Amino acid sequence: MAYSFPEEVLEHVFSFISSEKDRNAVSLVCKSWYEMERWCRRRIFVGNCYAVNPKIMIRRFPEVKSIELKGKPHFADFNLVPEGWGGYVYPWIVEIARGYPCLEEIRLKRMVVTDESLELISKSFKNFKVLVLSSCEGFSTDGLAAIAANCRNLRVLELRECEVEDLSGHWLSHFPDSCTSLESLNIACLLSEVSFSALERLVARSPNLKTLRLNRNVPLEKLSTLLQLAPQLVEFGTGVYSAEIRSDVYASLTEAFSGCKNLKGLSGFWEVIPAYLPAFYSVCSRLTTLNLSYATAQSPELTKIVSQCHNLQRLLVCLDAYLYPIQVLDYIEDTGLNALALSCKDLQELRVFPSDPFVADANVLLTEQGLVSVSEGCPKLQSVLYFCRQMSNSALITIANNRPNLTCFRLCILEPRAPDYVTFEPLDAGFGAIVENCKQLRRLSMSGLLTDRVFEHIGTHGKKLDMLSVAFAGESDLGLHHVLSGCDSLRKLEIRDCPFGDKALLANASKLETMRSLWMSSCGVSFGACKLLGEKMPGLNVEVIDERENLDSLHESCPVEKLYIYRTVAGQRWGSNKVLKKALLVKESD
Amino acid sequence: MDRKRSSLNLFEDIDLNYKATELRLGLPGTDDQPEIKTSLSGNKRSSSEMESSTCTDENESRSASPTKEQVVGWPPVRSYRRNIVQGKKESSEMGSGMYVKVSMDGAPYLRKVDLKMYRSYEELMEGLQKMFKCIIGLYSEREGYNGSQHAPTYEDKDGDWMLVGDVPWEMFITSCKRLRIMKASEARGLDDSL
Numbered sequence: 001m002a003y004s005f006p007e008e009v010l011e012h013v014f015s016f017i018s019s020e021k022d023r024n025a026v027s028l029v030c031k032s033w034y035e036m037e038r039w040c041r042r043r044i045f046v047g048n049c050y051a052v053n054p055k056i057m058i059r060r061f062p063e064v065k066s067i068e069l070k071g072k073p074h075f076a077d078f079n080l081v082p083e084g085w086g087g088y089v090y091p092w093i094v095e096i097a098r099g100y101p102c103l104e105e106i107r108l109k110r111m112v113v114t115d116e117s118l119e120l121i122s123k124s125f126k127n128f129k130v131l132v133l134s135s136c137e138g139f140s141t142d143g144l145a146a147i148a149a150n151c152r153n154l155r156v157l158e159l160r161e162c163e164v165e166d167l168s169g170h171w172l173s174h175f176p177d178s179c180t181s182l183e184s185l186n187i188a189c190l191l192s193e194v195s196f197s198a199l200e201r202l203v204a205r206s207p208n209l210k211t212l213r214l215n216r217n218v219p220l221e222k223l224s225t226l227l228q229l230a231p232q233l234v235e236f237g238t239g240v241y242s243a244e245i246r247s248d249v250y251a252s253l254t255e256a257f258s259g260c261k262n263l264k265g266l267s268g269f270w271e272v273i274p275a276y277l278p279a280f281y282s283v284c285s286r287l288t289t290l291n292l293s294y295a296t297a298q299s300p301e302l303t304k305i306v307s308q309c310h311n312l313q314r315l316l317v318c319l320d321a322y323l324y325p326i327q328v329l330d331y332i333e334d335t336g337l338n339a340l341a342l343s344c345k346d347l348q349e350l351r352v353f354p355s356d357p358f359v360a361d362a363n364v365l366l367t368e369q370g371l372v373s374v375s376e377g378c379p380k381l382q383s384v385l386y387f388c389r390q391m392s393n394s395a396l397i398t399i400a401n402n403r404p405n406l407t408c409f410r411l412c413i414l415e416p417r418a419p420d421y422v423t424f425e426p427l428d429a430g431f432g433a434i435v436e437n438c439k440q441l442r443r444l445s446m447s448g449l450l451t452d453r454v455f456e457h458i459g460t461h462g463k464k465l466d467m468l469s470v471a472f473a474g475e476s477d478l479g480l481h482h483v484l485s486g487c488d489s490l491r492k493l494e495i496r497d498c499p500f501g502d503k504a505l506l507a508n509a510s511k512l513e514t515m516r517s518l519w520m521s522s523c524g525v526s527f528g529a530c531k532l533l534g535e536k537m538p539g540l541n542v543e544v545i546d547e548r549e550n551l552d553s554l555h556e557s558c559p560v561e562k563l564y565i566y567r568t569v570a571g572q573r574w575g576s577n578k579v580l581k582k583a584l585l586v587k588e589s590d
Numbered sequence: 591m592d593r594k595r596s597s598l599n600l601f602e603d604i605d606l607n608y609k610a611t612e613l614r615l616g617l618p619g620t621d622d623q624p625e626i627k628t629s630l631s632g633n634k635r636s637s638s639e640m641e642s643s644t645c646t647d648e649n650e651s652r653s654a655s656p657t658k659e660q661v662v663g664w665p666p667v668r669s670y671r672r673n674i675v676q677g678k679k680e681s682s683e684m685g686s687g688m689y690v691k692v693s694m695d696g697a698p699y700l701r702k703v704d705l706k707m708y709r710s711y712e713e714l715m716e717g718l719q720k721m722f723k724c725i726i727g728l729y730s731e732r733e734g735y736n737g738s739q740h741a742p743t744y745e746d747k748d749g750d751w752m753l754v755g756d757v758p759w760e761m762f763i764t765s766c767k768r769l770r771i772m773k774a775s776e777a778r779g780l781d782d783s784l
Contacts, residue, residue: 075663077666077668078662078663078664078666078667078668078669079662079663079669079702080662080663082700082701083691083700083701083702084700135668161668161670163670189670293671294671353667353671354665354667387665387667412665412666414665416661416664445666469666471664471666496663497661547697
């Protein structure tokens with residue numbers, strides 16, 4: 001066409017387009033754009049590894065440098081997905097080893113990664129640079145040794161909250177002396193000791209190392225050694241932050257921290273001895289991220305720390321009860337979260353974990369006040385994850401009014417179906433205010449006593465909602481119907497223990513094809529409805545996960561234990577069975 | 591984006607029956623809860639308890655008997671994080687036996703149990719029996735698990751497979767790496783070698 005741009009110009013323009021969504025939009029404009037785009041796409045994100053198969057991907061995008069894959073549904077994090085369900089990465093690695101010899105980056109989340117897979121990765125990609133495994137399992141330190149030994153140009157090795165079988169701490173020694181390219185190393189989730197001398201030598205020969213996250217076993221006394229070898233660090237994760245109190249250790253640690261002029265993020269801090277905390281005060285004013293969530297913070301210490309972190313954008317803490325304001329007559333006790341509200345005006349993300357979520361202790365009272373304070377004091381607050389024992393509609397409404405810019409709001413009231421603790425009413429109005437005021441809300445997790453009314457609010461106002469998590473809520477199918485019919489942007493919906501049955505699901509069947517996935521467990525969806533859905537909707541896989549005996553003779557009207565529905569172009573997972581039945585502890589062979 | 595919902599809706603004739611779904615501010619544990627929610631038995635409370643007590647009262651009554659039977663996956667705290675917190679609290683007990691995998695011969699899926707949730711072999715057997723819907727029975731020194739169809743075994747720190755019940759409970763939870771419920775016939779071989 002005479003009037004169109006030459007290919008080289010278009011390609012150049014496309015090279016500035018990095019977002020997945022934009023790339024996908026570009027490819028839909030016309031055939032020639034589709035062709036051009038597919039040749040120059042370098043990064044692929046597959047949100048559900050069963051939605052597409054690698055052969056299709058390789059055929060369409062021949063020159064990819066970076067792949068990100070996600071496997072198990074989110075509720076796998078809370079032990080709701082049985083072992084053997086799937087998420088095996090090996091078949092993908094086999095295909096991409098063949099199709100993308102120049103691949104440089106692999107990022108996996110919630111997948112089962114075997115040592116075999118790691119070995120194959122280490123040997124198949126000559127220019128491999130980045131391996132990030134988040135919430136993965138199935139591999140051991142032997143697999144890590146293969147990566148260390150064979151990936152000559154490795155820049156990033158991050159294990160984020162993975163379950164790794166610790167066979168030996170010596171895997172780190174497999175990094176050859178010639179490997180000096182490391183920029184990021186995260187071994188925080190490893191349970192056993194790594195060889196410290198190997199670690200020391202590795203850090204010493206990695207001048208580009210910006211991120212170093214140690215595991216628990218690296219003792220406090222050794223931290224200063226490492227920090228002095230890598231003063232250029234931007235992110236640092238300590239090991240256990242406790243040791244015998246010795247002034248020489250304290251002094252060298254203080255000096256080492258003050259030498260780190262670029263440090264912006266701190267994490268680790270398993271088991272804190274408060275006396276050692278001031279050692280890192282010199283870096284507080286530069287910190288943008290602080291993760292103290294592995295140690296229960298005590299109020300005075302937390303207050304001191306956050307009061308110095310004026311540039312803090314992201315804070316993760318684990319809180320004990322008495323941190324929350326306790327109204328004694330007219331006096332409200334100062335607390336860590338109050339201090340946060342006063343000092344950290346740049347705060348964007350707050351995550352508060354409970355220190356002992358499973359023990360109902362009479363003296364422990366996690367309240368809503370801390371969150372209300374922070375919502376008042378921190379104008380840039382966008383993302384919240386908050387565990388507490390009590391909540392009220394008025395607090396939620398206050399938060400919604402204070403922070404209409406919230407994009408992610410996840411509230412977990414520890415007791416299922418807990419009502420407003422003041423009025424004993426459901427929390428419909430509170431959560432309703434959140435969705436109504438926070439027009440950019442993309443992610444919402446709810447808890448407490450909730451009727452169908454809250455779902456009506458969500459369906460009416462949650463137009464930008466991308467992911468919704470619901471537990472022990474609702475009264476009827478109407479609730480689910482409101483969400484499925486009203487939330488235009490909904491892609492991920494996960495539901496547990498709600499009285500939702502067949503009607504809403506079947507009435508909104510076509511909506512499911514516009515979403516990535518739907519998870520429903522301990523609800524009331526019948527086996528018959530699942531089969532019907534599977535038969536009528538060829539673009540969906542309808543998986544019934546049910547561990548009862550005699551699944552073959554399950555009556556049509558019987559509710560299934562767990563249900564996972566997702567759209568796919570890869571066809572059924574197992575032969576032509578529309579509904580996954582049982583006995584599937586086999587490794588995938590295709 | 592074109593919302594083709596109405597034309598692709600294959601189930602338009604499904605009547606949502608709004609009348610039957612009158613909104614009520616019902617409390618949990620009332621009639622309209624479906625039968626299947628067996629996992630919630632530990633958390634349902636009677637309506638009188640809810641209305642009359644404050645939060646602290648509830649907490650007090652519950653701390654008297656810590657809940658053994660917790661709802662699976664609730665609160666939504668990752669086991670990674672739970673283990674860390676619990677490990678800190680109970681470090682005196684040498685907490686290396688937290689979540690262990692449990693398999694049963696013939697069952698399609700593995701499960702995981704938190705050994706910290708149980709205080710004795712009896713409780714563990716009860717938990718396993720409920721989980722796998724099988725009968726294990728109790729261990730007797732003389733006869734092992736003879737008399738039942740299944741026998742629980744575990745892999746210890748040294749990689750050996752042992753019959754569950756032969757060592758004191760405290761020792762068991764620190765050395766147990768994984769559990770396997772075998773068919774009784776296979777387990778007899780283990781028994782002989784002890």
